[in-house]
Amino acid sequence: MAKSSKDKGMRTILGFDFGTKYIGVAVGQEITGSASPVRSVKAKDGVPNWDNIETIIREWEPDLLVVGLPLNMDGSEQLLTKRARKFGNRMSAKFSIHVDMQDERLTTADAKAELFERGGYRNLQKDNIDCQSAVIILQSYMAE
Secondary structure, eight states, X not given: OOOOOOOTTSOEEEEEEOOSSEEEEEEEETTTTEEEEEEEEEEETTXXXXXXXXXXXXXXOOSEEEEEEOBOTTSOBOXXXXXHXXXXXXXXXXXXXXXXXXXXXXXXXXXXXXXXXXXOGGGOOHHHHHHHHHHHHHHHHHHO
């Protein structure tokens, strides 16, 4: 896939909440600054089913990919930080789409709070949390 020629502010962006068992995916439009959950992709020790990722990329034809960067509260890196970067680098190489990293501190807590507010405990399924975390990562990226 070729790099997009769309201007900043007009791009379609896919956001990813990287995890070792599941990777949440959301789609956002810069023109509206809004994002919506797409789905979660199962991963085995942080390695996703690349065919599933490719299906999502083909469906949405994003101009940019954003991967949440898990940092400690003091901003320092952790083991998962390196793995998220590696995931981003692999996506960039595999799909020839630019990848930006976005600080994701507190997104899981925010996602759980938003989901609970909308649907109570039944809404707090793992798939929903991962996708909502990806939505929050993407919205914070677009807000910057």
